[in-house]
Amino acid sequence: DDKLLTEPLRHPDFFSVKELFTLKDLFDARVHLGHKKGCRHRFMEPYIFGCRLDQDIIDLDQTMQHLQLALNFTAHVAYRGGIILFVSRKRQFCHLVESTARACGEYAHTRYWQGGLFTNARVQFGPGVRLPDLLVFLSTLNNVFEPHVAIRDAAKMNIPTVGVVDTNCNPCLITYPIPGNDDSPAAVELYCKLFRMTIIRAKDKRRQSEAIEELR
Amino acid sequence: TLRLICTTTAVQRKSVGASGPEKYTEAFIKKQIEEFNLGKRHLANMMGEDPETFTQEDIDRAIAYLFPSGLFDKQARPMMKHPTEVFPEQRKIQWGEDGRPFHFLFYTGKQSYYALMHETYEKFLNVQKHQDQLVPEDVPLQKEKRNLAGSRWLTKIELEEMLLEKLSDNDYSRFIQLLQKLVALPCADIEENYIQKFSKEVPVQLQKVVIEPLQYDEQGVAFSTGEGKRKTARATAVVYDNGTGKITVNGTDILHYFPVLQDREQLLFPFQFLGRIGKHDMVCTVSGGGRSAQAGAIRLASAKALRSFVTEKEVEFMRQAGLLTVDPRVKERKKPGQEGPRRKFTWKKR
Numbered sequence: 001d002d003k004l005l006t007e008p009l010r011h012p013d014f015f016s017v018k019e020l021f022t023l024k025d026l027f028d029a030r031v032h033l034g035h036k037k038g039c040r041h042r043f044m045e046p047y048i049f050g051c052r053l054d055q056d057i058i059d060l061d062q063t064m065q066h067l068q069l070a071l072n073f074t075a076h077v078a079y080r081g082g083i084i085l086f087v088s089r090k091r092q093f094c095h096l097v098e099s100t101a102r103a104c105g106e107y108a109h110t111r112y113w114q115g116g117l118f119t120n121a122r123v124q125f126g127p128g129v130r131l132p133d134l135l136v137f138l139s140t141l142n143n144v145f146e147p148h149v150a151i152r153d154a155a156k157m158n159i160p161t162v163g164v165v166d167t168n169c170n171p172c173l174i175t176y177p178i179p180g181n182d183d184s185p186a187a188v189e190l191y192c193k194l195f196r197m198t199i200i201r202a203k204d205k206r207r208q209s210e211a212i213e214e215l216r
Numbered sequence: 217t218l219r220l221i222c223t224t225t226a227v228q229r230k231s232v233g234a235s236g237p238e239k240y241t242e243a244f245i246k247k248q249i250e251e252f253n254l255g256k257r258h259l260a261n262m263m264g265e266d267p268e269t270f271t272q273e274d275i276d277r278a279i280a281y282l283f284p285s286g287l288f289d290k291q292a293r294p295m296m297k298h299p300t301e302v303f304p305e306q307r308k309i310q311w312g313e314d315g316r317p318f319h320f321l322f323y324t325g326k327q328s329y330y331a332l333m334h335e336t337y338e339k340f341l342n343v344q345k346h347q348d349q350l351v352p353e354d355v356p357l358q359k360e361k362r363n364l365a366g367s368r369w370l371t372k373i374e375l376e377e378m379l380l381e382k383l384s385d386n387d388y389s390r391f392i393q394l395l396q397k398l399v400a401l402p403c404a405d406i407e408e409n410y411i412q413k414f415s416k417e418v419p420v421q422l423q424k425v426v427i428e429p430l431q432y433d434e435q436g437v438a439f440s441t442g443e444g445k446r447k448t449a450r451a452t453a454v455v456y457d458n459g460t461g462k463i464t465v466n467g468t469d470i471l472h473y474f475p476v477l478q479d480r481e482q483l484l485f486p487f488q489f490l491g492r493i494g495k496h497d498m499v500c501t502v503s504g505g506g507r508s509a510q511a512g513a514i515r516l517a518s519a520k521a522l523r524s525f526v527t528e529k530e531v532e533f534m535r536q537a538g539l540l541t542v543d544p545r546v547k548e549r550k551k552p553g554q555e556g557p558r559r560k561f562t563w564k565k566r
Contacts, residue, residue, distance in 0.1 A: 102320045109324050126239045130315030
Protein backbone atom coordinates (compact mmCIF):
# COMPACT_ATOMS: atom_id res chain seq x y z
CA ASP A 1 0.00 0.00 0.00
CA ASP A 2 2.84 2.33 0.91
CA LYS A 3 4.61 1.40 -2.33
CA LEU A 4 1.48 2.26 -4.34
CA LEU A 5 1.55 5.80 -2.98
CA THR A 6 5.30 6.49 -3.16
CA GLU A 7 5.99 4.94 -6.60
CA PRO A 8 4.39 7.74 -8.71
CA LEU A 9 6.15 10.45 -6.72
CA ARG A 10 9.57 9.26 -7.89
CA HIS A 11 8.98 10.07 -11.57
CA PRO A 12 8.61 13.68 -12.81
CA ASP A 13 5.88 12.71 -15.32
CA PHE A 14 4.51 9.35 -14.13
CA PHE A 15 1.23 9.74 -16.04
CA SER A 16 2.90 11.01 -19.28
CA VAL A 17 0.77 14.10 -19.29
CA LYS A 18 2.94 15.85 -21.89
CA GLU A 19 1.65 13.58 -24.68
CA LEU A 20 -1.95 14.80 -24.22
CA PHE A 21 -1.46 18.20 -25.85
CA THR A 22 0.88 20.05 -28.21
CA LEU A 23 1.51 23.73 -28.83
CA LYS A 24 -0.42 23.49 -32.09
CA ASP A 25 -3.49 22.10 -30.28
CA LEU A 26 -3.43 25.07 -27.92
CA PHE A 27 -3.07 27.50 -30.80
CA ASP A 28 -5.93 25.91 -32.80
CA ALA A 29 -8.20 26.09 -29.78
CA ARG A 30 -7.47 29.84 -29.55
CA VAL A 31 -6.06 29.54 -26.02
CA HIS A 32 -3.56 32.34 -26.64
CA LEU A 33 -6.24 35.03 -27.14
CA GLY A 34 -6.69 37.34 -24.18
CA HIS A 35 -8.90 40.34 -23.49
CA LYS A 36 -8.22 43.93 -24.54
CA LYS A 37 -5.36 46.02 -23.11
CA GLY A 38 -7.69 47.99 -20.81
CA CYS A 39 -8.89 44.80 -19.07
CA ARG A 40 -5.37 43.61 -18.29
CA HIS A 41 -4.69 42.65 -14.68
CA ARG A 42 -1.34 43.80 -13.28
CA PHE A 43 -0.28 40.36 -12.06
CA MET A 44 -0.89 38.75 -15.45
CA GLU A 45 1.82 40.82 -17.15
CA PRO A 46 4.56 38.13 -16.77
CA TYR A 47 2.34 35.63 -18.62
CA ILE A 48 1.49 37.90 -21.56
CA PHE A 49 3.57 37.52 -24.73
CA GLY A 50 2.53 40.79 -26.31
CA CYS A 51 -0.24 43.02 -27.46
CA ARG A 52 -1.56 43.26 -31.02
CA LEU A 53 -4.15 45.86 -32.04
CA ASP A 54 -5.00 46.38 -28.37
CA GLN A 55 -5.66 42.65 -27.76
CA ASP A 56 -3.35 40.75 -25.36
CA ILE A 57 -1.68 37.53 -26.54
CA ILE A 58 -0.78 34.98 -23.87
CA ASP A 59 2.66 33.30 -24.01
CA LEU A 60 1.90 29.71 -25.02
CA ASP A 61 5.34 28.38 -23.92
CA GLN A 62 4.62 29.41 -20.35
CA THR A 63 1.07 28.06 -20.72
CA MET A 64 2.51 24.69 -21.80
CA GLN A 65 4.69 24.48 -18.69
CA HIS A 66 1.90 25.55 -16.33
CA LEU A 67 -0.61 23.21 -17.98
CA GLN A 68 1.77 20.30 -17.69
CA LEU A 69 2.36 20.97 -13.97
CA ALA A 70 -1.37 21.37 -13.31
CA LEU A 71 -2.38 18.20 -15.19
CA ASN A 72 0.37 16.24 -13.44
CA PHE A 73 -0.93 17.47 -10.07
CA THR A 74 -4.57 16.57 -10.88
CA ALA A 75 -3.43 13.13 -12.04
CA HIS A 76 -1.62 12.53 -8.73
CA VAL A 77 -4.65 13.70 -6.74
CA ALA A 78 -6.97 11.44 -8.75
CA TYR A 79 -4.54 8.52 -8.36
CA ARG A 80 -4.69 8.87 -4.57
CA GLY A 81 -8.49 8.89 -4.64
CA GLY A 82 -9.03 12.56 -3.93
CA ILE A 83 -12.25 14.49 -4.49
CA ILE A 84 -11.97 16.94 -7.40
CA LEU A 85 -14.49 19.77 -7.70
CA PHE A 86 -14.89 21.58 -11.03
CA VAL A 87 -15.97 25.20 -10.62
CA SER A 88 -17.04 27.63 -13.32
CA ARG A 89 -19.49 30.46 -13.29
CA LYS A 90 -19.74 30.86 -17.06
CA ARG A 91 -23.33 30.22 -18.10
CA GLN A 92 -22.33 29.07 -21.60
CA PHE A 93 -20.20 26.19 -20.34
CA CYS A 94 -22.17 25.20 -17.25
CA HIS A 95 -23.67 22.13 -18.93
CA LEU A 96 -20.35 21.09 -20.49
CA VAL A 97 -18.48 21.30 -17.19
CA GLU A 98 -21.16 19.32 -15.34
CA SER A 99 -21.14 16.59 -18.00
CA THR A 100 -17.32 16.41 -17.88
CA ALA A 101 -17.41 16.03 -14.11
CA ARG A 102 -20.03 13.31 -14.35
CA ALA A 103 -17.99 11.46 -16.99
CA CYS A 104 -14.88 11.50 -14.77
CA GLY A 105 -16.78 10.38 -11.69
CA GLU A 106 -15.88 13.64 -9.94
CA TYR A 107 -17.93 16.61 -8.77
CA ALA A 108 -18.96 19.97 -10.21
CA HIS A 109 -20.34 23.27 -8.98
CA THR A 110 -21.38 25.69 -11.73
CA ARG A 111 -24.20 27.44 -9.86
CA TYR A 112 -24.57 30.22 -7.33
CA TRP A 113 -22.01 29.71 -4.58
CA GLN A 114 -23.70 29.78 -1.16
CA GLY A 115 -21.74 31.70 1.48
CA GLY A 116 -20.60 29.07 3.97
CA LEU A 117 -20.17 26.03 1.74
CA PHE A 118 -16.58 25.32 2.81
CA THR A 119 -16.20 27.40 5.93
CA ASN A 120 -19.56 26.31 7.39
CA ALA A 121 -19.62 22.81 5.86
CA ARG A 122 -20.26 20.96 9.09
CA VAL A 123 -23.50 22.89 9.65
CA GLN A 124 -24.68 22.93 6.04
CA PHE A 125 -24.02 19.30 5.12
CA GLY A 126 -23.53 17.26 8.28
CA PRO A 127 -20.92 16.50 10.94
CA GLY A 128 -18.77 14.05 8.95
CA VAL A 129 -18.42 15.73 5.54
CA ARG A 130 -15.32 15.32 3.47
CA LEU A 131 -14.38 18.50 1.60
CA PRO A 132 -12.83 18.40 -1.89
CA ASP A 133 -9.09 17.77 -2.12
CA LEU A 134 -8.66 19.80 -5.30
CA LEU A 135 -10.57 22.64 -6.94
CA VAL A 136 -10.37 23.07 -10.71
CA PHE A 137 -11.53 26.45 -12.02
CA LEU A 138 -12.49 26.62 -15.68
CA SER A 139 -13.11 30.34 -15.14
CA THR A 140 -11.87 32.23 -12.08
CA LEU A 141 -14.29 35.13 -12.39
CA ASN A 142 -17.95 35.10 -11.43
CA ASN A 143 -20.83 36.79 -13.25
CA VAL A 144 -19.91 40.22 -11.91
CA PHE A 145 -16.30 39.96 -13.17
CA GLU A 146 -14.90 39.63 -9.65
CA PRO A 147 -12.70 36.81 -8.33
CA HIS A 148 -14.78 33.76 -7.42
CA VAL A 149 -15.38 33.32 -3.70
CA ALA A 150 -14.22 29.71 -3.89
CA ILE A 151 -10.58 30.78 -4.46
CA ARG A 152 -10.49 32.58 -1.14
CA ASP A 153 -12.42 29.83 0.66
CA ALA A 154 -10.12 27.11 -0.69
CA ALA A 155 -7.11 29.09 0.48
CA LYS A 156 -8.74 29.39 3.92
CA MET A 157 -9.40 25.63 4.14
CA ASN A 158 -5.93 24.67 2.77
CA ILE A 159 -7.33 23.12 -0.40
CA PRO A 160 -5.00 23.32 -3.46
CA THR A 161 -6.43 25.03 -6.54
CA VAL A 162 -5.86 24.65 -10.28
CA GLY A 163 -7.32 27.45 -12.39
CA VAL A 164 -7.45 28.82 -15.93
CA VAL A 165 -6.59 32.52 -15.54
CA ASP A 166 -7.42 34.95 -18.32
CA THR A 167 -5.77 38.36 -18.80
CA ASN A 168 -8.35 40.05 -16.56
CA CYS A 169 -8.05 37.59 -13.66
CA ASN A 170 -6.01 37.64 -10.44
CA PRO A 171 -3.66 34.61 -10.33
CA CYS A 172 -2.49 35.30 -6.75
CA LEU A 173 -4.28 32.74 -4.56
CA ILE A 174 -4.32 29.91 -7.12
CA THR A 175 -1.69 27.18 -6.52
CA TYR A 176 -1.40 26.04 -10.15
CA PRO A 177 -2.56 28.85 -12.46
CA ILE A 178 -2.89 28.13 -16.19
CA PRO A 179 -2.71 31.38 -18.17
CA GLY A 180 -5.10 30.93 -21.09
CA ASN A 181 -8.37 31.94 -22.71
CA ASP A 182 -11.50 31.06 -20.74
CA ASP A 183 -14.12 32.60 -23.02
CA SER A 184 -13.93 30.69 -26.33
CA PRO A 185 -15.94 27.46 -26.57
CA ALA A 186 -13.04 25.74 -28.37
CA ALA A 187 -10.61 26.52 -25.56
CA VAL A 188 -12.97 25.39 -22.79
CA GLU A 189 -13.77 22.17 -24.65
CA LEU A 190 -10.04 21.50 -24.96
CA TYR A 191 -9.53 22.02 -21.21
CA CYS A 192 -12.46 19.74 -20.36
CA LYS A 193 -11.10 17.06 -22.67
CA LEU A 194 -7.61 17.29 -21.13
CA PHE A 195 -8.86 17.13 -17.55
CA ARG A 196 -11.19 14.27 -18.32
CA MET A 197 -8.42 12.27 -19.99
CA THR A 198 -5.91 12.85 -17.16
CA ILE A 199 -8.37 11.88 -14.43
CA ILE A 200 -9.52 8.75 -16.25
CA ARG A 201 -5.90 7.77 -16.96
CA ALA A 202 -4.91 8.27 -13.33
CA LYS A 203 -7.86 6.23 -12.04
CA ASP A 204 -7.18 3.41 -14.51
CA LYS A 205 -3.52 3.31 -13.47
CA ARG A 206 -4.58 3.13 -9.83
CA ARG A 207 -6.89 0.19 -10.51
CA GLN A 208 -4.16 -1.56 -12.52
CA SER A 209 -1.55 -1.10 -9.75
CA GLU A 210 -4.03 -2.37 -7.14
CA ALA A 211 -4.80 -5.42 -9.28
CA ILE A 212 -1.07 -6.14 -9.69
CA GLU A 213 -0.53 -5.79 -5.94
CA GLU A 214 -3.40 -8.17 -5.22
CA LEU A 215 -2.05 -10.78 -7.61
CA ARG A 216 1.26 -10.92 -5.69
CA THR B 217 -10.50 42.51 33.39
CA LEU B 218 -10.64 39.29 35.39
CA ARG B 219 -10.00 36.05 33.50
CA LEU B 220 -11.37 32.82 34.93
CA ILE B 221 -8.50 30.30 35.30
CA CYS B 222 -9.95 27.55 37.53
CA THR B 223 -13.09 26.65 35.56
CA THR B 224 -14.92 23.47 34.67
CA THR B 225 -14.46 21.80 31.30
CA ALA B 226 -18.03 22.70 30.41
CA VAL B 227 -17.23 26.40 30.46
CA GLN B 228 -13.98 25.96 28.52
CA ARG B 229 -15.70 24.21 25.63
CA LYS B 230 -16.16 26.71 22.80
CA SER B 231 -19.74 27.51 21.86
CA VAL B 232 -20.55 25.40 18.80
CA GLY B 233 -23.29 26.64 16.54
CA ALA B 234 -26.45 24.62 16.13
CA SER B 235 -25.83 21.82 13.63
CA GLY B 236 -28.51 20.83 11.13
CA PRO B 237 -30.93 17.91 11.50
CA GLU B 238 -29.41 14.55 12.47
CA LYS B 239 -28.30 12.38 9.57
CA TYR B 240 -28.72 8.59 9.39
CA THR B 241 -26.43 6.04 7.70
CA GLU B 242 -27.63 3.24 5.40
CA ALA B 243 -26.44 0.57 7.85
CA PHE B 244 -28.41 2.19 10.68
CA ILE B 245 -31.62 2.16 8.64
CA LYS B 246 -31.06 -1.48 7.60
CA LYS B 247 -30.66 -2.47 11.25
CA GLN B 248 -33.86 -0.60 12.14
CA ILE B 249 -35.74 -2.48 9.39
CA GLU B 250 -34.48 -5.85 10.69
CA GLU B 251 -35.50 -4.96 14.24
CA PHE B 252 -38.92 -3.84 12.99
CA ASN B 253 -39.56 -7.14 11.17
CA LEU B 254 -38.45 -9.15 14.20
CA GLY B 255 -40.67 -7.08 16.47
CA LYS B 256 -43.60 -7.57 14.10
CA ARG B 257 -43.26 -11.37 14.37
CA HIS B 258 -43.02 -11.19 18.17
CA LEU B 259 -46.15 -9.04 18.26
CA ALA B 260 -48.03 -11.49 16.03
CA ASN B 261 -47.03 -14.35 18.37
CA MET B 262 -48.16 -12.36 21.39
CA MET B 263 -51.57 -11.66 19.82
CA GLY B 264 -51.89 -15.30 18.76
CA GLU B 265 -52.06 -14.50 15.04
CA ASP B 266 -50.09 -15.74 12.03
CA PRO B 267 -46.72 -13.92 11.76
CA GLU B 268 -46.66 -14.23 7.94
CA THR B 269 -49.94 -12.37 7.30
CA PHE B 270 -49.62 -9.61 9.88
CA THR B 271 -50.44 -6.28 8.18
CA GLN B 272 -49.77 -2.71 9.33
CA GLU B 273 -53.42 -2.29 10.44
CA ASP B 274 -53.11 -5.38 12.65
CA ILE B 275 -49.95 -3.88 14.15
CA ASP B 276 -51.78 -0.61 14.90
CA ARG B 277 -54.66 -2.45 16.52
CA ALA B 278 -52.32 -4.62 18.59
CA ILE B 279 -50.33 -1.61 19.82
CA ALA B 280 -53.54 0.25 20.70
CA TYR B 281 -54.67 -2.80 22.68
CA LEU B 282 -51.40 -3.47 24.49
CA PHE B 283 -50.54 0.18 25.22
CA PRO B 284 -53.83 2.03 25.78
CA SER B 285 -53.27 5.77 25.95
CA GLY B 286 -55.70 8.58 26.69
CA LEU B 287 -53.68 11.29 24.96
CA PHE B 288 -55.63 13.45 22.54
CA ASP B 289 -52.89 13.88 19.94
CA LYS B 290 -52.77 10.74 17.79
CA GLN B 291 -49.13 11.45 16.91
CA ALA B 292 -48.15 11.36 20.59
CA ARG B 293 -49.54 7.86 21.24
CA PRO B 294 -47.19 4.85 21.03
CA MET B 295 -46.86 3.68 17.43
CA MET B 296 -44.86 1.07 15.54
CA LYS B 297 -44.22 1.97 11.93
CA HIS B 298 -41.85 0.83 9.20
CA PRO B 299 -38.49 2.70 9.49
CA THR B 300 -38.83 4.24 6.00
CA GLU B 301 -41.87 6.13 7.29
CA VAL B 302 -40.23 7.10 10.56
CA PHE B 303 -36.86 8.34 9.23
CA PRO B 304 -37.45 10.91 6.47
CA GLU B 305 -35.69 10.17 3.20
CA GLN B 306 -33.60 13.33 2.95
CA ARG B 307 -31.98 12.84 6.35
CA LYS B 308 -29.86 9.92 5.12
CA ILE B 309 -26.17 10.63 4.90
CA GLN B 310 -25.27 11.38 1.30
CA TRP B 311 -21.73 10.01 1.21
CA GLY B 312 -20.13 6.57 1.36
CA GLU B 313 -17.64 5.08 3.77
CA ASP B 314 -14.60 6.60 2.13
CA GLY B 315 -16.25 10.02 2.37
CA ARG B 316 -16.99 10.48 -1.33
CA PRO B 317 -20.54 11.84 -1.90
CA PHE B 318 -22.89 9.78 -4.10
CA HIS B 319 -24.31 12.59 -6.22
CA PHE B 320 -22.02 14.52 -8.57
CA LEU B 321 -23.64 17.84 -7.66
CA PHE B 322 -23.49 17.25 -3.91
CA TYR B 323 -21.29 20.28 -3.20
CA THR B 324 -23.80 22.75 -4.66
CA GLY B 325 -26.15 22.31 -1.70
CA LYS B 326 -29.34 21.76 -3.70
CA GLN B 327 -28.33 18.62 -5.55
CA SER B 328 -31.71 17.31 -6.75
CA TYR B 329 -32.88 20.71 -8.00
CA TYR B 330 -29.69 21.39 -9.95
CA ALA B 331 -29.66 17.83 -11.29
CA LEU B 332 -33.20 18.43 -12.56
CA MET B 333 -32.12 21.68 -14.24
CA HIS B 334 -29.14 19.91 -15.79
CA GLU B 335 -31.33 17.11 -17.17
CA THR B 336 -33.96 19.51 -18.53
CA TYR B 337 -31.29 21.58 -20.25
CA GLU B 338 -29.86 18.41 -21.76
CA LYS B 339 -33.28 17.54 -23.23
CA PHE B 340 -33.45 21.11 -24.57
CA LEU B 341 -30.08 20.71 -26.33
CA ASN B 342 -31.21 17.33 -27.70
CA VAL B 343 -34.31 18.86 -29.24
CA GLN B 344 -32.26 21.68 -30.76
CA LYS B 345 -29.83 19.18 -32.26
CA HIS B 346 -32.72 17.18 -33.70
CA GLN B 347 -34.18 20.35 -35.18
CA ASP B 348 -30.86 21.26 -36.77
CA GLN B 349 -30.70 17.84 -38.41
CA LEU B 350 -34.23 18.19 -39.80
CA VAL B 351 -33.81 21.71 -41.21
CA PRO B 352 -31.76 20.82 -44.33
CA GLU B 353 -34.41 18.26 -45.36
CA ASP B 354 -37.05 21.02 -45.43
CA VAL B 355 -39.57 19.05 -43.38
CA PRO B 356 -42.54 21.31 -42.53
CA LEU B 357 -42.33 21.98 -38.82
CA GLN B 358 -45.00 19.79 -37.24
CA LYS B 359 -46.73 21.86 -34.63
CA GLU B 360 -49.58 20.13 -32.85
CA LYS B 361 -50.49 22.56 -30.12
CA ARG B 362 -50.36 20.83 -26.78
CA ASN B 363 -53.60 21.17 -24.89
CA LEU B 364 -52.42 24.12 -22.82
CA ALA B 365 -55.84 24.83 -21.39
CA GLY B 366 -56.27 21.34 -19.98
CA SER B 367 -52.91 20.99 -18.22
CA ARG B 368 -50.95 22.91 -15.65
CA TRP B 369 -47.37 22.70 -14.38
CA LEU B 370 -46.63 21.21 -10.95
CA THR B 371 -46.93 23.66 -8.07
CA LYS B 372 -43.92 24.59 -5.95
CA ILE B 373 -45.07 22.33 -3.08
CA GLU B 374 -45.51 19.36 -5.39
CA LEU B 375 -42.05 19.92 -6.85
CA GLU B 376 -40.59 20.13 -3.34
CA GLU B 377 -42.23 16.80 -2.52
CA MET B 378 -40.80 15.27 -5.69
CA LEU B 379 -37.27 16.50 -5.03
CA LEU B 380 -37.34 16.13 -1.21
CA GLU B 381 -35.60 19.48 -1.00
CA LYS B 382 -36.63 23.02 -0.15
CA LEU B 383 -36.92 25.37 -3.13
CA SER B 384 -37.08 29.13 -3.29
CA ASP B 385 -39.64 31.01 -5.42
CA ASN B 386 -36.85 32.16 -7.75
CA ASP B 387 -35.65 28.59 -8.34
CA TYR B 388 -39.18 27.39 -9.03
CA SER B 389 -39.92 30.17 -11.53
CA ARG B 390 -36.60 29.50 -13.30
CA PHE B 391 -37.48 25.84 -13.69
CA ILE B 392 -40.95 26.64 -15.06
CA GLN B 393 -39.43 29.13 -17.52
CA LEU B 394 -37.02 26.48 -18.76
CA LEU B 395 -39.87 24.00 -19.23
CA GLN B 396 -41.90 26.58 -21.15
CA LYS B 397 -38.90 27.30 -23.40
CA LEU B 398 -38.56 23.57 -24.04
CA VAL B 399 -42.24 23.22 -24.89
CA ALA B 400 -42.14 26.24 -27.21
CA LEU B 401 -39.67 24.50 -29.59
CA PRO B 402 -41.30 22.93 -32.67
CA CYS B 403 -39.78 19.45 -32.27
CA ALA B 404 -40.54 19.15 -28.56
CA ASP B 405 -42.68 16.07 -29.22
CA ILE B 406 -39.60 13.87 -28.83
CA GLU B 407 -39.32 14.67 -25.13
CA GLU B 408 -43.08 14.43 -24.51
CA ASN B 409 -42.56 11.65 -21.92
CA TYR B 410 -40.20 13.78 -19.88
CA ILE B 411 -42.43 16.87 -20.02
CA GLN B 412 -45.49 14.91 -18.90
CA LYS B 413 -43.77 14.14 -15.59
CA PHE B 414 -44.14 17.82 -14.72
CA SER B 415 -47.60 18.62 -16.07
CA LYS B 416 -50.93 17.75 -14.55
CA GLU B 417 -54.38 17.46 -16.07
CA VAL B 418 -56.85 20.09 -14.96
CA PRO B 419 -60.36 18.65 -14.84
CA VAL B 420 -62.17 20.77 -17.40
CA GLN B 421 -65.49 20.66 -15.64
CA LEU B 422 -66.07 24.37 -15.16
CA GLN B 423 -68.92 23.63 -12.79
CA LYS B 424 -70.93 21.53 -15.22
CA VAL B 425 -74.09 21.20 -13.24
CA VAL B 426 -76.42 18.48 -14.45
CA ILE B 427 -79.61 20.00 -15.91
CA GLU B 428 -82.56 17.78 -15.10
CA PRO B 429 -84.80 16.70 -18.00
CA LEU B 430 -88.45 17.79 -18.20
CA GLN B 431 -91.06 15.73 -16.38
CA TYR B 432 -94.61 15.22 -17.67
CA ASP B 433 -97.71 15.05 -15.46
CA GLU B 434 -101.11 13.33 -16.17
CA GLN B 435 -102.42 15.82 -18.78
CA GLY B 436 -99.11 15.70 -20.70
CA VAL B 437 -98.06 19.16 -19.53
CA ALA B 438 -94.32 19.50 -19.09
CA PHE B 439 -93.07 20.77 -15.75
CA SER B 440 -89.86 21.01 -13.74
CA THR B 441 -88.90 21.79 -10.15
CA GLY B 442 -86.25 23.99 -8.64
CA GLU B 443 -85.05 24.86 -5.15
CA GLY B 444 -83.68 28.16 -3.96
CA LYS B 445 -82.60 29.92 -0.78
CA ARG B 446 -81.78 33.43 0.38
CA LYS B 447 -80.79 34.46 3.92
CA THR B 448 -83.01 32.12 5.99
CA ALA B 449 -85.77 31.56 3.42
CA ARG B 450 -86.12 28.21 1.61
CA ALA B 451 -88.34 27.87 -1.46
CA THR B 452 -89.36 25.20 -3.95
CA ALA B 453 -90.92 26.13 -7.29
CA VAL B 454 -92.71 24.00 -9.90
CA VAL B 455 -92.89 25.64 -13.32
CA TYR B 456 -95.54 24.29 -15.77
CA ASP B 457 -95.47 24.74 -19.54
CA ASN B 458 -98.39 26.02 -21.74
CA GLY B 459 -99.56 28.37 -19.03
CA THR B 460 -100.99 31.85 -18.77
CA GLY B 461 -98.47 33.41 -16.40
CA LYS B 462 -100.37 32.63 -13.17
CA ILE B 463 -98.15 32.41 -10.07
CA THR B 464 -99.29 30.85 -6.77
CA VAL B 465 -97.27 31.13 -3.53
CA ASN B 466 -98.15 28.92 -0.52
CA GLY B 467 -101.68 28.54 -1.88
CA THR B 468 -102.32 32.29 -2.35
CA ASP B 469 -101.95 34.52 -5.40
CA ILE B 470 -98.81 36.68 -5.56
CA LEU B 471 -100.86 39.90 -5.48
CA HIS B 472 -102.12 38.94 -2.01
CA TYR B 473 -98.87 37.38 -0.75
CA PHE B 474 -96.49 40.10 -1.94
CA PRO B 475 -98.25 43.51 -1.71
CA VAL B 476 -95.03 45.36 -2.54
CA LEU B 477 -94.20 45.86 -6.25
CA GLN B 478 -90.44 45.23 -5.71
CA ASP B 479 -91.01 41.62 -4.58
CA ARG B 480 -93.29 40.88 -7.53
CA GLU B 481 -90.68 42.29 -9.92
CA GLN B 482 -88.07 39.97 -8.38
CA LEU B 483 -90.36 36.99 -9.06
CA LEU B 484 -90.96 37.96 -12.67
CA PHE B 485 -87.33 38.77 -13.46
CA PRO B 486 -86.24 35.26 -14.71
CA PHE B 487 -89.26 35.07 -17.04
CA GLN B 488 -88.72 38.60 -18.29
CA PHE B 489 -85.05 37.86 -18.97
CA LEU B 490 -85.94 34.86 -21.13
CA GLY B 491 -88.92 36.57 -22.71
CA ARG B 492 -91.37 33.92 -21.49
CA ILE B 493 -93.70 36.04 -19.32
CA GLY B 494 -97.10 34.71 -20.39
CA LYS B 495 -95.98 31.19 -21.27
CA HIS B 496 -95.40 29.51 -17.90
CA ASP B 497 -97.45 28.77 -14.78
CA MET B 498 -95.77 28.55 -11.39
CA VAL B 499 -96.67 26.99 -8.04
CA CYS B 500 -94.26 27.57 -5.18
CA THR B 501 -93.89 26.94 -1.46
CA VAL B 502 -91.70 29.12 0.72
CA SER B 503 -90.87 29.30 4.44
CA GLY B 504 -88.54 31.26 6.67
CA GLY B 505 -86.92 34.63 6.20
CA GLY B 506 -88.61 37.96 5.60
CA ARG B 507 -90.46 39.43 2.65
CA SER B 508 -87.43 40.25 0.47
CA ALA B 509 -85.65 37.02 1.38
CA GLN B 510 -88.64 34.92 0.35
CA ALA B 511 -88.88 36.80 -2.95
CA GLY B 512 -85.19 36.20 -3.66
CA ALA B 513 -85.48 32.52 -2.75
CA ILE B 514 -88.43 32.00 -5.12
CA ARG B 515 -86.56 33.87 -7.87
CA LEU B 516 -83.59 31.48 -7.57
CA ALA B 517 -85.88 28.44 -7.46
CA SER B 518 -87.79 29.49 -10.59
CA ALA B 519 -84.54 30.26 -12.48
CA LYS B 520 -83.23 26.79 -11.63
CA ALA B 521 -86.50 25.21 -12.80
CA LEU B 522 -86.42 27.17 -16.07
CA ARG B 523 -83.00 25.73 -16.98
CA SER B 524 -84.70 22.55 -18.21
CA PHE B 525 -86.91 24.49 -20.66
CA VAL B 526 -84.15 26.50 -22.25
CA THR B 527 -81.05 26.03 -24.52
CA GLU B 528 -77.52 25.78 -23.11
CA LYS B 529 -76.57 29.19 -24.44
CA GLU B 530 -79.45 30.83 -22.57
CA VAL B 531 -78.46 28.92 -19.42
CA GLU B 532 -74.98 30.49 -19.79
CA PHE B 533 -76.62 33.92 -20.19
CA MET B 534 -78.68 33.33 -17.05
CA ARG B 535 -75.56 32.30 -15.15
CA GLN B 536 -73.74 35.42 -16.25
CA ALA B 537 -76.74 37.58 -15.30
CA GLY B 538 -76.46 36.17 -11.78
CA LEU B 539 -79.83 34.42 -11.78
CA LEU B 540 -78.39 31.01 -10.92
CA THR B 541 -75.96 31.96 -8.11
CA VAL B 542 -76.97 31.59 -4.49
CA ASP B 543 -76.66 34.97 -2.75
CA PRO B 544 -74.13 34.35 0.05
CA ARG B 545 -74.98 37.46 2.09
CA VAL B 546 -76.29 36.65 5.57
CA LYS B 547 -76.68 38.76 8.70
CA GLU B 548 -73.23 39.42 10.19
CA ARG B 549 -72.80 38.60 13.85
CA LYS B 550 -72.33 41.20 16.55
CA LYS B 551 -68.82 41.35 18.00
CA PRO B 552 -67.96 41.93 21.67
CA GLY B 553 -66.68 45.41 22.39
CA GLN B 554 -68.79 46.86 19.61
CA GLU B 555 -72.41 47.84 19.47
CA GLY B 556 -73.25 45.99 16.23
CA PRO B 557 -71.41 44.04 13.55
CA ARG B 558 -69.51 47.13 12.43
CA ARG B 559 -70.69 50.04 14.60
CA LYS B 560 -68.39 50.83 17.51
CA PHE B 561 -69.51 52.42 20.78
CA THR B 562 -69.60 56.19 20.88
CA TRP B 563 -66.11 57.52 21.40
CA LYS B 564 -65.89 59.95 24.27
CA LYS B 565 -62.87 62.16 24.53
CA ARG B 566 -62.89 62.14 28.35
